Amino acid sequence: MPNTDDYIGVVIADAARLLRTAFDRRVRALGITRAQWLVLTRLHRHPGASQSELADMMEVERASAGRMIDRLEANGWVQRRAERRDRRVKRVYLTPEAERVHRRIWRVAEATVDDALADLSAHESAQLMQLLSRVKKTLIGVVDEGRTNGNGGTAPRIRAPRENGRAAP
Secondary structure, three states, X not given: OOOHHHOHHHHHHHHHHHHHHHHHHHHHOOOOOHHHHHHHHHHHHOOOEEHHXXXXXXXXXXXXXXXXXXXXXXXXXXXXXXXXXXXXXXXXEEOHHHHHHHHHHHHHHHHHHHXXXXXXXXXXHHHHHHHHHHHHHHHHHHHHHHHHHOOOOOOOOOOOEOOOOOEOO
């Protein structure tokens, strides 16, 4: 079995986990938990999402998302509004206070990423972004294809890994 520390999937997952951990530590000083910043960030990007949509975006159960929204609503950071066409559906929106908190979180996120990329040149940072964006686009296609062909999101073809961590053709 190859050394998994050299496998690109493990390196990407480890880098993402470490980035989240560094960010968590920094925003904790603002009194914000990971769950809270995840909700705030998702709602900033998708204002008016339903509780079910938020649960899907955060990959949690609807009841868990509901409890997070309850806490944020109690803090005055979100508000639920009934949808016009179906009053059973509640759309969730950030309050002006939450928008201010989100701006503070964003500054922390930018500083955390700047620190993570400190050893890269501007060209290398741009190249990394370009390459990761291409990988993301490819993975979106793989996931979307899995949804449409009913195979649970699994890629239609499975490739054996090569020694350098990339899939064989």
